[in-house]
Amino acid sequence: MADLIGVFHFLRPFWLLALVPIALIWWQVRPRRVAREDMAEGLAPHLARALTVGSQSGRRVYPIDGMALTLAMLVVATAGPTWSRMTNPLLAQTAPLAVVLKVTPSMENVDVQPTRHKRASFKILDLIERRGGAQTALFAYAGSAHRVTPLTEDPNIVRSYLSGLSPDIMPQEGDRADQALALAQGEIAKSDTPGAILFVLDDLNPANVAAFNEGAAERAPVIFFVVAGQGVQIPQLDQIDNASVVRITPDDTDLDQIERRVLSAYREALLEDTRQDWEDKGWLLAWPALLLFLPWFRRGWTMRWGLAFLLVGSFGKPAQAEGWRDWFLTPDQQGQISFNTKDFSGAADQFQDADWRAYALLVAGRYEEAAEAYGFIETSAGANGEGIALLRHRKYHDGIRAFEKALERDPSNVTAQKNLATAKAIVAYVESTQAASDTGEQSGIGADETVFDNESGQGEEMQIEREPSEDAPAGLSTEDWMRAVDTQVGEFLQSRFRLENAQGDN
Incomplete structure (x- = not known):
């Protein structure tokens, strides 16, 4: 306040x-x-x-x-x-979040059912589902800290790797929350949108307090999510600046608190972004002013x-009301209401602001229209948005040209540089895949179906024969299959963590 x-x-x-x-x-x-x-x-x-x-x-x-x-x-x-300030429609509407999970034997305590670790995993998954479309990264730490997944908008990626985390796969026992903080800060710094760091833990070694307080005003806000019984107190958390504490609850009250604090951190950081215009809040006074008109209908009160x-x-306003909403709200305000209620297609039809209309078309999945709308925005950000829309419409070569156009307008546009590299990698992968596969006839692709663009004209027929194996395994049950997947992910993470830890020692 x-x-x-x-x-x-x-x-x-x-x-x-x-x-x-x-x-x-x-x-x-x-x-x-x-x-x-x-x-x-x-x-x-x-x-x-x-x-x-x-x-x-x-x-x-x-x-x-x-x-x-x-x-x-x-x-x-x-x-x-x-x-x-007004939010940038070309950036995520929700702040990115780096989730740091403590993976130690103490997290296997059963004072929180079924265990602290399991309950923490459930809460993280619920939080990711509620943050649909927002970027989330996952880190794990014990005696060493490791990045599990980078910032991603796909909750399935985080879910698959989260299932493989357990104290057994960590290279060392301990509490190096300071190392995890450094990794999380580095990941958040890669995003154009300000974000926050969520530490999910049951205790904190007091030796880490100094690392958290160092440069606390400049780093991203930290939220400590304590997944321990009510009798467990962690007084050292109160000594950390630019941080808040949320305790686990049986319902979703804890998740509501986390979401509010992440959004608050995003808004506070947005105030310092001088690139964004200030948002006019004068329309809020229109409603109480309208209420003051009500007594004028009373006899003896007329003026x-x-x-x-x-x-x-x-009378000086040329606009004509086509509906009751037009008397009180501008088309952009109506579009913002529709956008906030997830009616992206309706918002795209209402917005008159070029940036917001193009972004709403993109989110609504109307990629061809979004690319056309971005084409009229003569800025580097507009060309970058056009490239994203073309990529999602599977027009990869056109997307590359759009990203190149964005870099011509602003060579320092880091986002366009990354998107250009991604688009070229996609084209290379698609063309190499098509070169090693059939031309589409054997795949059953008809004339009316969508295919990847292939300006290079690559593609050759290939036939692969496989003899039936007598040792083919019988079908696994769902439970066995999930257990096998979790084990494979855990083994992969264990190997990767040990390698990273060995490289760090060297």
């Missing part, structure tokens, strides 16, 4: 000068009480009140009060109050001249 108050200002402060004539008119028009004590001399008080005509003693609020307050609110709204004044002031 203190940060919001510190950045509060008006986009058009000169409009506030209009409050002066409004105050003067209110002062001149508002009726004043008239002292009538001299007329009541020699009369009993109750007779004096009955004989007095035009007494104003019983009235406290006048129509001019509501009129002045309404005009004042409209003037303040026109001045453009703001305390937050026709005031209503006429407001109507005359609105």
Whole structure:
């Protein structure tokens, strides 16, 4: 709240000068009480009140009060109050999150059923599902720290690797949360969107406190998610700056707290991003101003001249209302409401802002229209968005050209550089795959089906024969198959962690 108050200002402060004539008119028009004590001399008080005509003693609020307050609110709204910046439609709407899981024997304690580690895994999976579309990275630590998965929008990747984590695969026992913090900070720094770090643990070695407090103001905010019984206290967590603590709960209250704190961290970081415009919040005053009109329908409360004044002031607007929403909300505001309610296709049809309309088309899966919309945005970011839309529409070579166009407009665009490299890698993979496979006829691809573009014209027929094996294993049950997959992932992570730990020692 203190940060919001510190950045509060008006986009058009000169409009506030209009409050002066409004105050003067209110002062001149508002009726004043008239002292009538001299007329009541020699009369009993109750007779004096009955004989007095035009007494104003019983009235406290006048129509001019509501009129002045309404005009004042409209003037303040026109001045453009703001305390937050507009989010970039080309960036993720939710902050990226680095999840750091402690994988030690203490996490196998059963004071939280079924175990601390299992319950923590369930909570992480639920959190990832709730953050659909947001980037999440996974780290594990004990006596050493390791990156399990980089930032990804695919929850299935995190889910598959999370299932393979256990204390048995960690190279060393211990509590090197400081190493995990350094890895998580490095991963978050790769994202263009500010994010947060979530530590899922049951205890913290006090020796790590100094590492967490070093440069705490500059690093990403840390959220400690304590997955231990209520009797377990970790007082050293309160000594860490730019951090908060959330304790595990039987319901989703803990996940709600984590989401709010991640979003709060994103908004606080966004305030420092001078590249983004300030968001005009004046429209919030339209609703209370509208409520002040309601008493004017009451008999004896009408101020026709005031209503006429407001109507005359609105005649200068050329817009025509095509629906009740158009009376109160602009098309971009209606589009934002639809976007926030996940109606991306409807939002794309409502937005007039070019950036938001193109982004909504992209999220809605209307890739061809999104590429066309981005094509009209003559910026490096617009060309980059066009390339992303073309890639998702399987127009890989066109996507490469779009990314190259983005780099021509801004050679320092790191995002376009990464996307260009990814697009070229996709083309190389597709063409090499097609060169080693058939041309499509044997695969049953018909003329009306979607295929990858292949400007190089590669592709050759190949036939592979395989003799039936007498030792072919019988079909595994679902439970056996899942156990085998978990074991393979665990063995892979164990080998990788040991190799990383050995390289670190050297």
